[in-house]
Amino acid sequence: MKNKVTPPKSGGISRAAVARHYDVNGGSVTAWVKAGCPQLPNGLFVLAEVDKWLQARQEKKAERASLKDQKTQAEIDRIQRDIAKRDLELSRDRGEVHSKSDCAAGLVQLAGLVSSRCNSRPQRFRTAFPEASQSMIDWLERDNEEDATYMQSLHKK
Secondary structure, three states: OOOOOOOOOOOOEOHHHHHHHHOOOHHHHHHHHHHOOOOOOOOOEOHHHHHHHHHHHHHHHHHHHHHHHHHHHHHHHHHHHHHHHHHHHHHHHOOOOOOHHHHHHHHHHHHHHHHHHHHOHHHHHHHHOOOOOHHHHHHHHHHHHHHHHHHHHHHHO
16 A cells, blocks of 8 residues: 555546555456445545455455365365274274274173182182181172172173
8 A cells, every 4th residue: 555545526536546555556456346346436436445345355365265274174184084094994904903892802801800809809818817807708708799799780881
């Protein structure tokens, strides 16, 4: 906006004056008119109206750029999901990934080992501490029952 132009008394300024004001060529002003830049019926322009139109045009460009960025990001996200899916498929094909049922079976087996280990606590306790009271042994057995119930609830899930 090099040259400030004072509007003539007729209420508007010429295309050349608009071009000078915005430091563009006359072809650009013609293109603006075709794109919807406000122009008086006599072919002259009101700078305040041109300013508003240019500002609105710039905001629309920014919105379109933002939307384009969002679409680009969505496409990047989709490609990353596809890559992750293919990586998982390759890992499964190489035998590096186990099925859900294999994992569940392994967990059940592990729970059984833990349960049997816990169930032997009272006997191990009696062997290690023969002087222990019967109430202590009863407490360990009750604790084992609670553990077994908990392990069964995990198995059902």
